[in-house]
Amino acid sequence: MKDLLRLRTSLTEEIETLLNEQIKVEAHSSSVYLAMSSWCNRNGFDNSADYFQKQSGEEREHMLKLFGFINDMGGRAISPEVTNIPQEFESFRAVFETALQQEIYVTQQFNRIADRCFKAKDFMSFQFIQWFLKEQIEEEYIARRALELFDVIGEEGTGRWEIDKQVPKIKYEN
Numbered sequence: 001m002k003d004l005l006r007l008r009t010s011l012t013e014e015i016e017t018l019l020n021e022q023i024k025v026e027a028h029s030s031s032v033y034l035a036m037s038s039w040c041n042r043n044g045f046d047n048s049a050d051y052f053q054k055q056s057g058e059e060r061e062h063m064l065k066l067f068g069f070i071n072d073m074g075g076r077a078i079s080p081e082v083t084n085i086p087q088e089f090e091s092f093r094a095v096f097e098t099a100l101q102q103e104i105y106v107t108q109q110f111n112r113i114a115d116r117c118f119k120a121k122d123f124m125s126f127q128f129i130q131w132f133l134k135e136q137i138e139e140e141y142i143a144r145r146a147l148e149l150f151d152v153i154g155e156e157g158t159g160r161w162e163i164d165k166q167v168p169k170i171k172y173e174n
């Protein structure tokens with residue numbers, strides 16, 4: 001029965017599993033960003049709260065893009081369970097450190113998927129993944145620049161207030 005089902009799709013079980021795992025990663029990222037948004041809101045950083053809410057929406061879109069691809073290819077996209085979302089963060093800076101680490105992790109995961117697609121000669125999935133790899137350049141850039149604001153502006157006095165003001169202004173131009 002399992003083999004019969006595979007006849008309906010050129011996705012191998014391995015690639016389908018990897019893509020479903022990535023759906024989970026994106027859903028997790030979306031929820032973590034939402035938790036960051038709430039933390040920022042509670043602590044008076046309104047602009048950052050909006051920024052993380054927007055990021056959360058983007059991660060959900062990434063998740064849906066993967067979800068749609070698996071189903072369009074005749075595979076079985078799995079609606080993810082999301083657990084272990086941190087609700088508290090040590091500091092304003094720690095929120096941005098976590099965000100950058102999260103983006104670097106996502107990049108590593110996509111590199112891993114691209115590598116597996118290439119080795120499996122699944123060039124359709126390999127091509128599909130390229131969009132995400134390009135997107136990660138921007139995602140990492142913005143997360144890195146946001147974190148750098150802490151050193152450039154400094155946190156003393158009205159520093160955090162100023163950082164919060166600058167966060168939504170970061171733009172990636174390529």
Ligand code: FEO
Binds near residue numbers: 026103
């Ligand atoms: Fe979907 Fe921010 O990576």
